Amino acid sequence: MPARIPDGPTAPGARLTVLAGPTAVGKGTVSADVRARYPQVWLSVSATTRAPRPGEVDGVHYHFVDAPTFDRMVAEGEFLEWAVVHGRNRYGTPRTPVLERLAAGRPALLEIDLAGARQVRAAMPEARFVFLAPPSWAELERRLVGRGTEGPEERERRLATARVELAAESEFDHVIVNDEVARATDELIRVMGVPGG
Template identity: 45%
Template sequence: MTGGARMGVPFVVAAPSGTGKTTVCRACVGRDPRLEFSISHTTRAPRAGERSGVDYHFVSPADFRSMVEESEFLEHASYGGENYGTSIEALRVPMEDRGHDVLLEIEVQGAAQLRDRQRNARFIFLLPPSMKVLEQRLRGRGTDTADAIDRRLGVADRELEAIRFFDYAVVNDDLENTISSVLEIIAAEREGSQAAVEMARARHDRQDVHTAWLSGGGSRRD
């Protein structure tokens, strides 16, 4: 990056598994030429249609451990018996070399680590329309056993408690609206004016969004 050029900003999107964060993040990157997607490393097996280096960097447990030992990760976490991590290079190249913002789709546990290490990062929490809908999505994917889905739902309940550590919250009950909301947040933070940021935070205040979600029965599964 040349002297005086803008340094990119990391935007962290976290959500319980099955909320749709991958779809949202990919769509946002496709609509904003100054936004790049951070490709995480994982030890899990690829799902149908996934490609290494595009969706994830699929690595062996031994290679993942080696990267941890060599301090190559900004954050890493274990979820569902598999490991996930964001490498330092995944942010450095687009942010420093190209001056682009980076969208990180990571687990809630990993987001907590990034908050301590990336002071300029902005954090967006995606909520499912309801826990009932989340359960339906997880079962509809057909990629997990019933026991694994029950464990994921238990983790999701705990992850929702972390919303208080995020800057923004958005309920993913309509894909287009969710994409627009995330892009609105990014545009406001990129502009940097106090008025723009305050407006975005007022529209997507984590406490207000969470309270409305709870009031609307979001936490119920029946």
């Protein structure tokens, strides 16, 4: 089995930022806004065993992999973090691209779930941890229903997970309320200390 990829050196001033928050809070939307408006920020692309949603592109939104491929990546230590999300699908952050961007001094952003954020904190405590919060519980429910990508049973599962995730807000260095995407993005960029942000 190949050796585990080391947590290698990073360039001076390079710092990983982890963005987490409950389901349907808009993590993907804020990340897409960062990608569109701040191209100097590198966004990590997670691997997942779930099927693509309409409009999602392999290698852009996620690396869509089958279960045996994900198992091999876990066994070979290729993930910085990975987790089973909502009791069903697995998601993971490939380690090497993150370390390469940090070594090059490029601002790097991970958009992951709470369990993944906790694993990254254990592996890279020097990272910056940002919690994206909804304006209210009612708005979070509205966004999840409005997304229209989950049935009633899956929505209830995700809302139960969201209650647990919201209770973890105090574990994070910064909290940003996603009441308006562009404003939340700009606040994230300021927290990250991105030049020109």
